[in-house]
Amino acid sequence: MQDKGILGSGPGIGQKLLLLGIRLGLGGVFIYASFHKILAPDQFAKVLFGYGIFPGESINILAITVPFVELVAGICLVAGLWRRPALILINAMLTAFILIIAFNLIRGHEFDCGCFAFGEGAAASSATALLIRDIIMLVGGLILWRSFRRSAR
Amino acid sequence: MFGITIRDITGSLLLLAFSAALGFGVNAFSPEGIALWGQWDTSAGVVMAGAARQDAVKAPEINNPMKVRRMIGDGKTVLVDVRRADIYREGHIPGALSFPLHDFDAVISQFTGTIAKTAPILVYCSGVTCTDSHEFAARIIRMGYSQVTVYGGGFTEWSEMEFEVATDAG
Numbered sequence: 001m002q003d004k005g006i007l008g009s010g011p012g013i014g015q016k017l018l019l020l021g022i023r024l025g026l027g028g029v030f031i032y033a034s035f036h037k038i039l040a041p042d043q044f045a046k047v048l049f050g051y052g053i054f055p056g057e058s059i060n061i062l063a064i065t066v067p068f069v070e071l072v073a074g075i076c077l078v079a080g081l082w083r084r085p086a087l088i089l090i091n092a093m094l095t096a097f098i099l100i101i102a103f104n105l106i107r108g109h110e111f112d113c114g115c116f117a118f119g120e121g122a123a124a125s126s127a128t129a130l131l132i133r134d135i136i137m138l139v140g141g142l143i144l145w146r147s148f149r150r151s152a153r
Numbered sequence: 154m155f156g157i158t159i160r161d162i163t164g165s166l167l168l169l170a171f172s173a174a175l176g177f178g179v180n181a182f183s184p185e186g187i188a189l190w191g192q193w194d195t196s197a198g199v200v201m202a203g204a205a206r207q208d209a210v211k212a213p214e215i216n217n218p219m220k221v222r223r224m225i226g227d228g229k230t231v232l233v234d235v236r237r238a239d240i241y242r243e244g245h246i247p248g249a250l251s252f253p254l255h256d257f258d259a260v261i262s263q264f265t266g267t268i269a270k271t272a273p274i275l276v277y278c279s280g281v282t283c284t285d286s287h288e289f290a291a292r293i294i295r296m297g298y299s300q301v302t303v304y305g306g307g308f309t310e311w312s313e314m315e316f317e318v319a320t321d322a323g
Binding site: 038039040041042045046049050056057059060061063064065066067068069071072073076082084085086088089092145149 | 155156157161162164165167168169171172173175176177179180183185186187188189190191192193194200201202203204282284
């Protein structure tokens, strides 16, 4: 086995492919997730309202800007441009999504995720699935960050 | 922390600023653009982002259920329920006509054929988190209807007030 572990001093070919997969996958997911929000900001604003967390004054501003942060960070990560700042933004967004979803699950507040399409439903079971999905993506993002720390900046 | 450098933070802030600028720029020129501040207070009527365009049509709202009840009682106001037909059949405000926004193209000829352009019209849907009433109102205003208002509280508020609910198809 030529591959060295994630904690090893340098990644082998298998690990490089895995890291490439995470980078393209994570970036691709964020690019894909931004499209429907950019096309219908009014619906995304309503989804944000439905989360029951954001002050009314911030909802439209978030609906206008967040999808573009997802898009730009996703493109940068996939293209390998400004990949460290892009990954910081993506990991920060994933952390925020996890905290928001967990907060609503704990207080029993139903919401429409609006992550990849609008009207996905608001069942508690799907919110749990969302939480697990976001945690898996964040783990991927953190593994990628470790590899960025090792490699040249 | 986590190996994040000052350069990373600066880069992240620059990416954030660029993305936000792009977002505001696209929003300003997009026909789907929204206002910078929306109406998100449920006690003030229907919650919505609001259009960015200055020429956007927006019907006035009535948010006093007692006033709505009086308006319906005078027999002059045409009450329009724009929720789906099956939901309408389950329960609606007495006297309301069913013209689902979902089937707008199919029902609009019947609407224009039976309701005069000068008639006072009150449109409602499920409640303050539903914008179908405003969408329907905006469409008929653009078609020339001159006295269109929206009942913001919609069916939810009406039934919460324990006012009479009709369950027949008429």
